[in-house]
Amino acid sequence: IGAGSMGNLSALKIKSLKEPGRYSDGDGLILDLKAPGRGHWTVRVQYGGKRRDIGLGSLEHIGLADARAAAGEIRKQARSGIDPLAERKKEQVIVPTFKDAAETVHIEHQAAWKNGKHQAQWINTLETYAFPRLGKLLVSEIEGPAIRDVLAPIWLAKPETARRVRQRIGAVLDWAYAKGYRSSEAPMRSLSKGLPRQPRKDGHFAAMPFCDVPAFLVRLRQRQSVTRLALEYLILTAARSGEVRGARWSEVDLAEKVWLIPAERMKAGKEHRVPLSAAALDVLGRVKPFKSELSDLIFPGQKARKSLSDMTLLKVLEMMDVPVTVHGFRSTFRDWCAEETQYPGEVAEAALAHAIPNKVEAAYRRTDFFERRKALMSEWARYCLPG
Structure with a gap:
């Protein structure tokens, strides 16, 4: 083929072309004909001192005018010092929809989330x-x-x-940015300007002042049901709702006065030992008839x-007309x-089974302060149920 001039x-x-072969339009644009009406386009350019042949697509999908336009764009990039092959690869990336991206992020993150409820939520x-x-948007x-x-x-x-x-939309868009599907991270910071101020609460969950707990427990104990006993046990152990609702008799060692919650039921994915005060053991005694x-559930629902x-x-x-949350x-x-x-903060945090945010400190801490927590939980029980 001769290079020829454009056109x-x-x-x-x-x-009308019947013979397979390479036909030049000029300026590096070539049609590689395989059979009448079938073939593909390439453009030959110089970049970085090397000659490159870059595919533009098939004759069935790309006509002459589009092939010339694409070739012109690639020549322009090469003259401007942009690698046309790298640009071409970028264009060929298939950008997912938000729904597809979210489902991929969910699968990738699942291994790190020990808590099944959190995975589903x-x-x-x-x-x-x-x-x-957003589901159908790229x-x-x-x-x-x-x-x-x-x-x-x-x-x-x-x-x-x-x-x-x-937060979850942000996580999906940040993942998309890291994968090269977006040109920027999630635009989360600018969002607050377009939304009204949320009323401030001290913490996320409405909590009862601790001075009200003793009187509340007196009222709670006026009637006995599995639900009320579960709530009393939750208060006395400072455990999470899911940990209490899923508690099993096989997790409790009455002789050692310990409730051992397995890792798969804990938010942080680590086994947690809860020292049981005399008051917490008393709740277990009162729920036994149920x-x-x-x-094996300690606090079964309507269906056992x-x-x-x-x-x-x-x-x-x-x-009971108490405007607080269970988590509070x-x-x-x-x-x-x-x-x-007078207990140090880390003993209280260990009682709540909070993860240690400082990774170095977490790596060096070998203790769960069990003995000190035993004393702390007994003091808490005496405060909640004086006399």
């Missing part, structure tokens, strides 16, 4: 709140206003959920094999530790 080929001429919140508006197209439209309806009505949705032959739901515990508080009792315990005792 050797025409749409009509291409249609992570994707469920996005399915409920983000997918209807991750490269999502900017602040689209995210704001997802959050606005729940920002004040469900502030905690809204913050989680925002034990079912069908289940199913644990209580978080809403069932909250209902008790609502019926952990904050109550933490406040009491700080203000009424």
